[in-house]
Amino acid sequence: MPRPALRTAHATTLLSFALPVGVGVMFLLGWHAAVRISGSDLFPTPVEVGRGLLELARQGLLLKYVVASLFRVSWGFALAVAVGVPAGLLLGWYSRGFQAFNPMIQIFRPISPIAWIPVAILWFGVTDAAPIFLIFLASVFPITVSSIAAVQNMQPVYLRAAQNFGLSRGELFRQVILRASLPQIITGIRIALGVAWLVVVAAEMIAVNSGLGYLIIDARNAGKRYDLVVAGMVMIGVIGLVLDLLVRQLEKFDEVRWGYARR
Amino acid sequence: MSFRKTLLITAFVVLGGITLLHGALNLGWFAPRATTASGAARDKFRVGFLPVTCHLTCPVTDFINKQTTGGSNFDPVRFHGWPELKEAYLSGYTPVTFILAPMAIALREQGVPIKIVYLGHREGGDVMVHKDSGIYRTEDLRGKTVAVPGRYANHRLIFYRELKKAGMKLSDVNLVEMPPPDMPAALYSRSVDAITSGEPFPGQTEMDGYGRALYRVKEVWPGFISCVLAVHEDVIKNRRAEVQALVDGIAKSGKWLDANMTNRVDAAQFVSKFYYNQHPRLLEFVLSKPPDRVIYSNLKPLRANFEEIEQLAKEAGILQGTAHFDDYVDTSFAPEDDAVQPHPYATAQR
Numbered sequence: 001m002p003r004p005a006l007r008t009a010h011a012t013t014l015l016s017f018a019l020p021v022g023v024g025v026m027f028l029l030g031w032h033a034a035v036r037i038s039g040s041d042l043f044p045t046p047v048e049v050g051r052g053l054l055e056l057a058r059q060g061l062l063l064k065y066v067v068a069s070l071f072r073v074s075w076g077f078a079l080a081v082a083v084g085v086p087a088g089l090l091l092g093w094y095s096r097g098f099q100a101f102n103p104m105i106q107i108f109r110p111i112s113p114i115a116w117i118p119v120a121i122l123w124f125g126v127t128d129a130a131p132i133f134l135i136f137l138a139s140v141f142p143i144t145v146s147s148i149a150a151v152q153n154m155q156p157v158y159l160r161a162a163q164n165f166g167l168s169r170g171e172l173f174r175q176v177i178l179r180a181s182l183p184q185i186i187t188g189i190r191i192a193l194g195v196a197w198l199v200v201v202a203a204e205m206i207a208v209n210s211g212l213g214y215l216i217i218d219a220r221n222a223g224k225r226y227d228l229v230v231a232g233m234v235m236i237g238v239i240g241l242v243l244d245l246l247v248r249q250l251e252k253f254d255e256v257r258w259g260y261a262r263r
Numbered sequence: 264m265s266f267r268k269t270l271l272i273t274a275f276v277v278l279g280g281i282t283l284l285h286g287a288l289n290l291g292w293f294a295p296r297a298t299t300a301s302g303a304a305r306d307k308f309r310v311g312f313l314p315v316t317c318h319l320t321c322p323v324t325d326f327i328n329k330q331t332t333g334g335s336n337f338d339p340v341r342f343h344g345w346p347e348l349k350e351a352y353l354s355g356y357t358p359v360t361f362i363l364a365p366m367a368i369a370l371r372e373q374g375v376p377i378k379i380v381y382l383g384h385r386e387g388g389d390v391m392v393h394k395d396s397g398i399y400r401t402e403d404l405r406g407k408t409v410a411v412p413g414r415y416a417n418h419r420l421i422f423y424r425e426l427k428k429a430g431m432k433l434s435d436v437n438l439v440e441m442p443p444p445d446m447p448a449a450l451y452s453r454s455v456d457a458i459t460s461g462e463p464f465p466g467q468t469e470m471d472g473y474g475r476a477l478y479r480v481k482e483v484w485p486g487f488i489s490c491v492l493a494v495h496e497d498v499i500k501n502r503r504a505e506v507q508a509l510v511d512g513i514a515k516s517g518k519w520l521d522a523n524m525t526n527r528v529d530a531a532q533f534v535s536k537f538y539y540n541q542h543p544r545l546l547e548f549v550l551s552k553p554p555d556r557v558i559y560s561n562l563k564p565l566r567a568n569f570e571e572i573e574q575l576a577k578e579a580g581i582l583q584g585t586a587h588f589d590d591y592v593d594t595s596f597a598p599e600d601d602a603v604q605p606h607p608y609a610t611a612q613r
Contacts, residue, residue, distance in 0.1 A: 042448055064288045071285035074278055118350050125356030126340065126347070128285075206347060210289045217343050218540055220444040221314050224471065255266040 044227035049234060052227035056215075066235065068210035069200050072128060076135025076203075077196040084140045084192075085185060088147020093177065098148065109141040113199045121206055131203035131211070138199040139192040146188020150181030183256050190247050197240045201232075212236050308498065308505065309338045311348045311360035314539035315443070316462040316549055316557045317383050317490035318361040322538035323516040323530050324509075327608045336508055341538065344442050345413055352377075358495040359509065364569070365576045366415035367493045371591040372583050376496035378593040379564055381510050383490035384517075386481035387549075387557030388418050389465040390425075391474040392457045393450055398477060401429040407456035410441040410449055414581050417489035418459045420572065421480055423579045433579070450474060461489055462557055463541065466549035479556070486561075488568055499593060510596040517559030518605035520550075526609075527551060563597040 028046045035045045044052070056062040091098045113134040124130040154177065162176045204213025212232050219228035250256055286292035312318040321339050328335035340357055342348040345366065352360045353375065361383050370377050390409075392398040398407070404426075411419040423433060441449060443460035447467045450458050457477065458465060468474025480487045492513060494506055519526055531546035539546065549556055566588045576582040 042451060067281065067284045068289045071281045071289075074281045078274060078278055118346065121347060121350040121356075122354045125354050126342075126351055205343065209341065220442075221343065221539070221541065224447070224467075226448075250270075253266040253269070 042224065042226055044230055048227045049230045052225075052231040053234070056228070056231065061215075062235070065210055065212050065215050065232075066239065068208075068214075069204070069212045069236075070239070072131045072203065072211065073135055073196050073200055076132040077139050077193060079132070079136045080140035080143055080192060080196070081189060083136075084143030085147050085189075088144040088185070088188075089151055089173070089177065089181070091144070092148040092151025092181070093173075098152075102148075105141065105144060108137075109145070111137075112202075113138045114202045114205075117202070117206060126206050126208060128208065130206045131200075131208060131213075134203040134206075135196045135199055138203075139196040142192040142195055143185075143188050146191070147181065147185050150184035150188070151177060153184070154180045179255065186247075186250050186256050190244065193243055193247055194240065197236065197243060200236065212239075307336060307338050308359055308502070309340045309357045310509070311340050311342055311351055311357035311362075313342055313344070313348060313361070314541060315460075315464075315490075316387055316546070319520065319530065319534060319550075319557070320383065320513045320516040320559055321361055322534045323520060324512040326533050326537065327516060327519070327606050328512060331606070331608055336505060336512070339538065343444075345415070352493075352495075355495070358498045359506070360493055361490050362493050363413075363415050364417060364488055364491045364572055365420065365581060367491060368569075368573065368576070368586055368591050369415060369582055371586040377493050377591065378496055378499055379491045379493050379591055380499075380506065380593050380596045381492040381513060382488055382562040382564055383492060384488075385558050385561060386479075386485070386487050386555070388421075388459065388461045388480040388487075388489065389469075390422065390457055390459040390477040391450060391465045391468050392477050393453055394473055394475040396453075396456060396475075398456065401425050401431070401477070404457060404477075405431065405435050406437070408437045408439060408454075410439050410446050410455045410458040410460075412443050412460045413440050416460065417487070417572070418461065418480070420575050420579060420581075421484055421487060422459055424575060425478070425483060447471070447474075462549040463545050466552075466556070467545055470545060470548045481555070486568065488572070491564070494593075507596050511598065512606075514562060514598050514603045515606045517562055518603050519608065520559045522605045524551060524554060526605075527554070560603075561600045563600060564592050564594055566592075 032045050032047070035043055053062065056065070091101055116134055116137055120130040120133050124133060158176055158180050159172075162172050167175065200211065201213035201216055204211040205217055208214055212235050215235075216229050216232040219225040219232065310321055312321040325335045325337065325339045337359070340351070342351065345363065348357075348360060348362065349366060349370070351357045352362070353370075364379070367377055367379055398404060409422070411422065413419070419438070426433060426435065439455065441455075441458075443464040446455075446458040446460055446464050449455045450468050451471075451473055458468070458474075465474065465476070469476065492510070499506060520530055527550040528547055531550050532543050535541050535543040535546050569588050569592065573582060573584065573587070577584040
């Protein structure tokens with residue numbers, strides 16, 4: 001017989017697995033019942049969606065579309081990090097720069113990527129560059145803004161300590177500012193990754209011919225294939241979950257973990 | 264491993280890996296380049312189209328070219344909606360495009376160097392109402408919600424013309440703009456009372472048994488035109504021979520489609536499968552029931568047709584009336600209808 005402590009540990013692991021699965025199953029049952037009760041023959045049941053996914057997988061399209069979407073999101077998002085984090089750190093540190101650029105950032109920030117579609121097509125045609133540009137636009141602002149806030153909200157005690165040690169400007173930036181703001185920047189990056197993945201449907205409304213967003217739009221063209229529309233939604237959701245789990249791995253590093261107080 | 268190192272390596276591996284996978288699966292980077300062996304193949308122009316029967320000759324020509332000569336002289340690019348198709352044309356990405364006639368004229372009025380060189384089709388499209396609705400005449404639509412594809416759609420113009428005949432104004436109905444692919448579901452759920460667009464979307468409501476034709480476009484406007492083949496003026500100037508080859512191919516495809524029902528059924532199969540990604544049954548339905556729902560002959564642009572469209576569009580408030588037939592049409596590529604022979608391609612060859 002296991003010792004009580006071990007049993008509790010087991011129970012906790014089991015529970016952390018069983019709870020979300022239980023909610024998922026309830027959701028699927030509710031969905032199925034709702035379709036059956038309403039008698040809709042347009043909206044698919046979970047089983048039909050599953051069959052749609054199988055059909056896509058068998059045709060080899062599922063993998064192709066997932067890869068295409070991940071490709072666009074990875075590049076758009078990577079560019080956004082490469083631009084957003086340095087820009088945010090600089091603007092957070094130099095208050096004059098912040099004064100100068102902040103209004104412009106706040107003007108661009110609320111513009112939906114959908115509104116940028118015409119511009120993206122005019123500039124990039126219907127190549128992969130257009131959706132990458134849209135994903136970049138959607139994710140660069142949350143990253144920039146959270147990086148600015150991270151530096152601005154840094155505790156002054158770190159700076160004073162650094163000054164006492166007589167750190168050079170470069171050292172100050174690398175060893176103190178970057179490290180102190182990292183946890184908050186990572187949070188911003190996590191949110192931005194969600195946003196980047198969120199706009200993949202809109203970004204793929206441009207006539208690219210692959211991707212999960214494309215799958216949804218293409219299925220609308222295909223007549224009564226709402227099972228494939230929902231299949232696209234399901235894939236986007238599931239991959240979003242996986243991406244978030246992956247980014248959360250960053251929080252395991254000491255450099256980041258110190259900033260998170262676990263309850 | 265340090266945080267920084269992990270981050271850099273992960274980023275490198277993820278970006279590199281996903282790029283290679285995307286290149287291999289979707290861009291054909293590692294595929295053998297057998298089909299594009301000729302040097303000229305690199306330089307083909309792209310032709311924009313939508314998955315509607317108004318643009319059917321585009322995929323049909325491409326397919327027959329590939330079957331008979333092993334390669335096509337153009338790259339068909341499928342769009343999902345008019346705005347994206349138009350923007351790709353404006354950006355120069357698709358210097359040749361299938362487009363709504365009034366949209367092409369409006370672009371000309373706004374100074375875009377565009378010329379209509381051939382028609383996409385004649386007729387095709389209906390005004391559909393729900394089979395259980397009490398709507399049997401145009402007059403019954405008073406106060407009802409009607410979905411149209413957009414401001415520049417000819418189906419909106421013809422609807423306007425019918426309203427006028429019935430002594431009604433556009434303001435007597437509640438017009439909503441909606442992408443045609445969304446129309447069948449909207450009619451099914453009865454969130455709109457009537458829909459009108461090019462095929463196959465009205466046909467779909469009929470095939471699935473909940474739509475009833477209030478009238479077919481061909482009944483009220485024989486020879487009706489909605490989509491045309493339009494070309495950038497620079498392409499006309501610099502690549503005449505290629506434009507001519509494209510127009511000839513499209514003319515032959517039109518004749519081929521109208522030659523017999525076997526060809527139409529065959530086209531429904533390969534276009535659904537390789538180009539439109541729709542159910543073959545749907546295309547087969549709209550191409551065969553009735554067999555002349557959409558026709559693809561007599562596609563030379565005629566002055567009288569366009570003057571009628573111009574006049575009507577001006578009345579309906581979508582055109583200024585500053586561009587005329589000679590400004591936006593170049594008839595020099597269009598063969599006379601009698602001179603067009605169907606493609607010598609037949610199903611039996613395969």
